[in-house]
Amino acid sequence: MSSTSFIHENKNIQEIESVVIRFAGDSGDGMQLTGSQFTNTSAVLGNDISTLPDFPAEIRAPAGSLPGVSAFQLNFSSSDIRTPGDQPDVLVAMNPAALKTNLKDLPHGGMLIVNQDAFIDRNLERAGYTSNPLEDDSLKDYRLIKVPMNTLNQNALEAIDLPGKAKEKCKNFFALGMMYWMYDRSMDVTLEWIKKKFGKNPNVVEANSQALKSGYYFAETSEIVSTHYKIKPARLAPGTYRNIMGNQATAIGLLAASELAKTPLVYCSYPITPASDVLHELSKFKNFGLKTLQNEDEIAAIGAAIGAAFGGAIAVTGTSGPGLALKSEALNLALMVELPLIVLNVQRGGPSTGLPTKTEQSDLLQALFGRNGDSPIPVIAAATPSDCFYMAIEATRIAIKYMTPVILLTDGYLANGSEPWKIPQFSELKSISVKHPEHLNEEQKFQPYLRDEETLARPWAVPGTKGFEHRIGGLEKENISGNVSYDPLNHQKMTDLRKNKVRGIVQDIPDLEVYGDQQGEVLIVGWGGTCGAITSATEKLRKQGLEVSCIHIRYLNPFPKNLGEILGRFNKILVPELNTGQLCMLLRAKYLVDAQSLSKVQGKPFKISEIMEAAQKLYSKDQEVKNVAGSR
Amino acid sequence: MSLEAVKAKNDNNSAPIKLNRKDFISDQDVRWCPGCGDYAILATLQNVLPKMDVPREKQIFISGIGCSSRFPYYMETFGFHTIHGRAPTIATGLKSHRPDLTVWVITGDGDGLSIGGNHLIHALRRNVDLKIILFNNRIYGLTKGQYSPTSEFGKKTKSSPFGSVDYPLHPLTLALGSEATFIARTHDTDVKHMMQILEAAGKHKGSAFVEIYQNCVIFNDNAFSEVSDKQHRDDRSIQLIEGEPLIFGKDKNKGIRLNGFKPEIVEFDSQQVPENLLTHQSDLEDTAYAYMLSRMESPEFPIPIGIFRQIRRPTYDEMVQSQVDNAIQESGRGKIDRILNSGDTWIVE
Incomplete structure (x- = not known):
C-alpha cells in the first residue's frame, strides 16, 4: 500500500509482537501531534493500539522547564492489547527536561533516543542537571542514540524560504520520520495530513514533509540504528475500523443518540479540561440540527440544558469533577421535575482544581451522592475509549425512557486515549423511542405526574402543545397532579417513587459477564477506564494458572442484578480503583463482602503489573493489599 | 378560555379565539401576603397576555426562588419554578431550542441581582429573546426581611441591626x-403604566428588562413613596414619553436639561417651556443618555418611569438557529454514517 516503505537488504529487520514508544518533549515541541500521527499511521497499518497522552495543565510552561514536559505514550501490537503499556520500550526525549522526567519509566536496556542539540548548558541547568547526562556515563544502562536533530533538520530545510524559528518547529516531524523507519511505517498518512493541515501555506507543507522524510532517510542510511522492526497487523474481527479517542466517541455517541431518537440535541457546556473537546467536536455538527451553547458558567450550562429538555430536546451538559460539584443543585431540579438530562463528567484528578490534565476516577461517590436530599440518579460509566460511544447512547436511552437525569462518567484517560474501533452500522443500532403526549380526551385534565405503570416515568409534555399547559418546579410535587404539596405522606410517597423508578432500571440493563471462570479464588472488580489494565492482568494471571476472574461494572446505579450473586461465588475480591476505594466501599456496604481495595491516585492509569501483583498477594495468602506505592 | 374551547379551536383550525384575562388564571390559590404588590403585577400580566397575539400554550413563565418566583404557579400557561437565581439559564436553554415560544422570566432583586446576577447579565448581553421582569422590593421577603442588593445603604434589617454597609446597585444601570x-x-x-410597559416588553424582540418597583407590605412598606404617594409623586418622579421633553411636577413646571455632562433641574413658567430641555429618545444606540437617566435618584432628582432604551439587534436564539439552518443549507442534512466513518479508516478482512 505504501510508496515510501522500503525494506533495505543491508539492514536487519526483526519481527516483534508489540512496542511501547514514548515521545517526550517541551510543551511547544509538538509531542501530542507526533504521538497522534504515529498512532493514526499504526492504526491504518492494522496494529492494535492504545495511547496515553500526558501533558501539563499549563499551555506553555517556561521552555525547557520540568513542568513544561509533554509526553505521549503508545502501545502498538500485532495482538490484542488493552493498555498503553506499563513502561516504554523506547523513549524519545527532545530535551534534558523530558529526559529527566521520563527516564525513570524506561527499563534498563530500553532504547533512548535523544535530541543531542537540546543538551546545551541553559537547558541542562533548567532541567536541574549539573553535568551533561549524554557525556557523563549516567545513561550507560540504556541503548542511547544521540541524534543532533536541530542541526540535521535545519540542514534539510535549508533551501526552504521560511524563518529559522518556523523550520525549527518541524523537528518533531524529523523525530517522527526516524521512528517511522525504525518501525517500518509508511509516511503516507502523515504526508497527507500535513498537506491538509497546512495546505494554504506551501512552504510550511514543504518544510514539514521534508523534515519527516529527512528523519526517515537519516535513520535508514545512518549506522545509528542497526535494526528496524516490523509489527504485523493485529488479528482483529473483520470490519471497517478507525482510531477513536474517548471524547470523540462520546460526542459521536451523543450525535448518534439524537439521530436514533429523531430528536435534536442541545449540548450546553462551560469549557473545562478534559471535557472541552466534546464541545469542540459537537459544535462542528450543526448540519445535524444540533445546537451547542457555550454558557457563562457550569450552573448556566446545566440550567440551559434543563430548559432545552423542558422544550423537548435531548439535552446534555458536559463537564469535569469541579463542574459537577457546581451543577449539583440544578441536577436535583432535573430529578425533581423528572426531565431527561444527560450529564457527562470526564473525571480528572481532584479534589478542588486538583490535577486538571491527569486522570482519576474519584467522582463516583460525588455522582451517586453529591446532592441534598434523597437523590437517586442513574450513573453509568464507559470502560474504554470506544465504549464512550455506546454509553453515550445508553445514557440517552435511560434518560428518555425513565424521564430522569443520568450521569455518564468517563475520565481523562479514556477521553484522550485512543484505540482502534470497529465502526458500527448505524442501521444496526437500536432506535430510541420519544413520546410527547399531544391528545387529551374531552373531560381529561393533563396530569403531569401521572406515571407509566411499568417505568414509573411521567409524561414529557412540551411547551407549545395545546391543552397541556402545566407548571413544574423544585418544590415537592403532589403525586399525579404535580401541584405543590407539603403533605407529609405525599413526600414519603414521592421519595419512594423516585427511588423505585431508578431501581426499576435494573430490569433494563444487561447482566454482568465474568471474564474467566464463573467461580474461584479471586475476583477482580473494576469500573470505568481501568477495564483494559484489569482484563489484561486477569488474562496474564490465568496464563500463570491462577484462579482469577474479573468483572467490569458499567452500570453503577443501579448495579446489575447479578452483581451480588457473582461476588458470592469468589473467596476473595479485589477492587482496583484510581481513587481511595469508592466502589470498594459501596460493594462492602451493599453486599456485605470483604472486598479489598487497590488504590492508586497518581494521575496515571494502572499498570497491568500493579494489578497482577496485588491479585497475587491476595491469592497466595491472607495478606492485606497495599496501595500502589509512589514511583521513584 | 376553557380547555374544551382551546381544543375546539385546534380542531377546526378557525380564526384564533380571542383570549382574555380569565384564560390565564390557573386553578392554584394565590398565596402572597394580603396587600402585596405582586397581586397587581399578576393581574396586569394576565391582562397583557391576551394582547400579545401569541397562543396560550406558547407563553412560558420561568422563575427562580423568592416571593415573586411563585408567579408561574398562578398563570395558566406552561411554567417552570426553578432554583435560586438560575431562571435566566433555563430560559436561555428553552428559548435557544424553541425560538417559537415567548419566554418570560420572573425574578426579584435577590434572585436576579444577588444569587443570579451572573446569569442575568449574560442573558442580557447575548440578547436572548426573553422578557425579564424584575420585581424590586429592596428586601428579602421569603426569607423574612434581610437587606437585598438594592436596599439603601445603612438599612436596618434583621441581618443588619447596625445598618447595612452594602452599597446598593442600580438595576437599570446594570x-x-x-x-x-x-x-x-x-x-x-x-396599573395602566404597567400595562403599557409590560406589553411593550412582551412585544420587544430581544432581551427585555423591566424593573417593577414592588411594595412589600410586611418587610419594607412604602419603599417607593416617590412614585406611590399620590400627593407627591408628580414632583418626585418623571414620566419618560417618546419624543417629548423631560418635564415633571404637578404644575408641569420643571424640566431636565444638561449642564456639561450632568443633568440639572430647571424650573419654568409652564406656559413657556424652555427649548434646551432634554427630549426623550429610547432608540439611541449610544448608551450615555440612558445611563444618565438610570442614575437619577431621589431626592436630588425625580425618578424616571418608562422605557429607557429600546433598540433592535439580532437575537441570540435567532443566530443560533440560523447557524444550524445555514449549515444544513450549505452542506445538506448531516449523515451519521459519514461521521462514523470519518478520519483514517481501514478494513480488516
Missing part, C-alpha cells in the same frame, strides 16, 4: 452595562 436592548421601569401602583 442592564445597560449588560447591553440589554429593552430597558424600562414601572411600578405596582400604576
Whole structure:
C-alpha cells in the first residue's frame, strides 16, 4: 500500500509482537501531534493500539522547564492489547527536561533516543542537571542514540524560504520520520495530513514533509540504528475500523443518540479540561440540527440544558469533577421535575482544581451522592475509549425512557486515549423511542405526574402543545397532579417513587459477564477506564494458572442484578480503583463482602503489573493489599 | 378560555379565539401576603397576555426562588419554578431550542441581582429573546426581611441591626452595562403604566428588562413613596414619553436639561417651556443618555418611569438557529454514517 516503505537488504529487520514508544518533549515541541500521527499511521497499518497522552495543565510552561514536559505514550501490537503499556520500550526525549522526567519509566536496556542539540548548558541547568547526562556515563544502562536533530533538520530545510524559528518547529516531524523507519511505517498518512493541515501555506507543507522524510532517510542510511522492526497487523474481527479517542466517541455517541431518537440535541457546556473537546467536536455538527451553547458558567450550562429538555430536546451538559460539584443543585431540579438530562463528567484528578490534565476516577461517590436530599440518579460509566460511544447512547436511552437525569462518567484517560474501533452500522443500532403526549380526551385534565405503570416515568409534555399547559418546579410535587404539596405522606410517597423508578432500571440493563471462570479464588472488580489494565492482568494471571476472574461494572446505579450473586461465588475480591476505594466501599456496604481495595491516585492509569501483583498477594495468602506505592 | 374551547379551536383550525384575562388564571390559590404588590403585577400580566397575539400554550413563565418566583404557579400557561437565581439559564436553554415560544422570566432583586446576577447579565448581553421582569422590593421577603442588593445603604434589617454597609446597585444601570436592548421601569401602583410597559416588553424582540418597583407590605412598606404617594409623586418622579421633553411636577413646571455632562433641574413658567430641555429618545444606540437617566435618584432628582432604551439587534436564539439552518443549507442534512466513518479508516478482512 505504501510508496515510501522500503525494506533495505543491508539492514536487519526483526519481527516483534508489540512496542511501547514514548515521545517526550517541551510543551511547544509538538509531542501530542507526533504521538497522534504515529498512532493514526499504526492504526491504518492494522496494529492494535492504545495511547496515553500526558501533558501539563499549563499551555506553555517556561521552555525547557520540568513542568513544561509533554509526553505521549503508545502501545502498538500485532495482538490484542488493552493498555498503553506499563513502561516504554523506547523513549524519545527532545530535551534534558523530558529526559529527566521520563527516564525513570524506561527499563534498563530500553532504547533512548535523544535530541543531542537540546543538551546545551541553559537547558541542562533548567532541567536541574549539573553535568551533561549524554557525556557523563549516567545513561550507560540504556541503548542511547544521540541524534543532533536541530542541526540535521535545519540542514534539510535549508533551501526552504521560511524563518529559522518556523523550520525549527518541524523537528518533531524529523523525530517522527526516524521512528517511522525504525518501525517500518509508511509516511503516507502523515504526508497527507500535513498537506491538509497546512495546505494554504506551501512552504510550511514543504518544510514539514521534508523534515519527516529527512528523519526517515537519516535513520535508514545512518549506522545509528542497526535494526528496524516490523509489527504485523493485529488479528482483529473483520470490519471497517478507525482510531477513536474517548471524547470523540462520546460526542459521536451523543450525535448518534439524537439521530436514533429523531430528536435534536442541545449540548450546553462551560469549557473545562478534559471535557472541552466534546464541545469542540459537537459544535462542528450543526448540519445535524444540533445546537451547542457555550454558557457563562457550569450552573448556566446545566440550567440551559434543563430548559432545552423542558422544550423537548435531548439535552446534555458536559463537564469535569469541579463542574459537577457546581451543577449539583440544578441536577436535583432535573430529578425533581423528572426531565431527561444527560450529564457527562470526564473525571480528572481532584479534589478542588486538583490535577486538571491527569486522570482519576474519584467522582463516583460525588455522582451517586453529591446532592441534598434523597437523590437517586442513574450513573453509568464507559470502560474504554470506544465504549464512550455506546454509553453515550445508553445514557440517552435511560434518560428518555425513565424521564430522569443520568450521569455518564468517563475520565481523562479514556477521553484522550485512543484505540482502534470497529465502526458500527448505524442501521444496526437500536432506535430510541420519544413520546410527547399531544391528545387529551374531552373531560381529561393533563396530569403531569401521572406515571407509566411499568417505568414509573411521567409524561414529557412540551411547551407549545395545546391543552397541556402545566407548571413544574423544585418544590415537592403532589403525586399525579404535580401541584405543590407539603403533605407529609405525599413526600414519603414521592421519595419512594423516585427511588423505585431508578431501581426499576435494573430490569433494563444487561447482566454482568465474568471474564474467566464463573467461580474461584479471586475476583477482580473494576469500573470505568481501568477495564483494559484489569482484563489484561486477569488474562496474564490465568496464563500463570491462577484462579482469577474479573468483572467490569458499567452500570453503577443501579448495579446489575447479578452483581451480588457473582461476588458470592469468589473467596476473595479485589477492587482496583484510581481513587481511595469508592466502589470498594459501596460493594462492602451493599453486599456485605470483604472486598479489598487497590488504590492508586497518581494521575496515571494502572499498570497491568500493579494489578497482577496485588491479585497475587491476595491469592497466595491472607495478606492485606497495599496501595500502589509512589514511583521513584 | 376553557380547555374544551382551546381544543375546539385546534380542531377546526378557525380564526384564533380571542383570549382574555380569565384564560390565564390557573386553578392554584394565590398565596402572597394580603396587600402585596405582586397581586397587581399578576393581574396586569394576565391582562397583557391576551394582547400579545401569541397562543396560550406558547407563553412560558420561568422563575427562580423568592416571593415573586411563585408567579408561574398562578398563570395558566406552561411554567417552570426553578432554583435560586438560575431562571435566566433555563430560559436561555428553552428559548435557544424553541425560538417559537415567548419566554418570560420572573425574578426579584435577590434572585436576579444577588444569587443570579451572573446569569442575568449574560442573558442580557447575548440578547436572548426573553422578557425579564424584575420585581424590586429592596428586601428579602421569603426569607423574612434581610437587606437585598438594592436596599439603601445603612438599612436596618434583621441581618443588619447596625445598618447595612452594602452599597446598593442600580438595576437599570446594570442592564445597560449588560447591553440589554429593552430597558424600562414601572411600578405596582400604576396599573395602566404597567400595562403599557409590560406589553411593550412582551412585544420587544430581544432581551427585555423591566424593573417593577414592588411594595412589600410586611418587610419594607412604602419603599417607593416617590412614585406611590399620590400627593407627591408628580414632583418626585418623571414620566419618560417618546419624543417629548423631560418635564415633571404637578404644575408641569420643571424640566431636565444638561449642564456639561450632568443633568440639572430647571424650573419654568409652564406656559413657556424652555427649548434646551432634554427630549426623550429610547432608540439611541449610544448608551450615555440612558445611563444618565438610570442614575437619577431621589431626592436630588425625580425618578424616571418608562422605557429607557429600546433598540433592535439580532437575537441570540435567532443566530443560533440560523447557524444550524445555514449549515444544513450549505452542506445538506448531516449523515451519521459519514461521521462514523470519518478520519483514517481501514478494513480488516
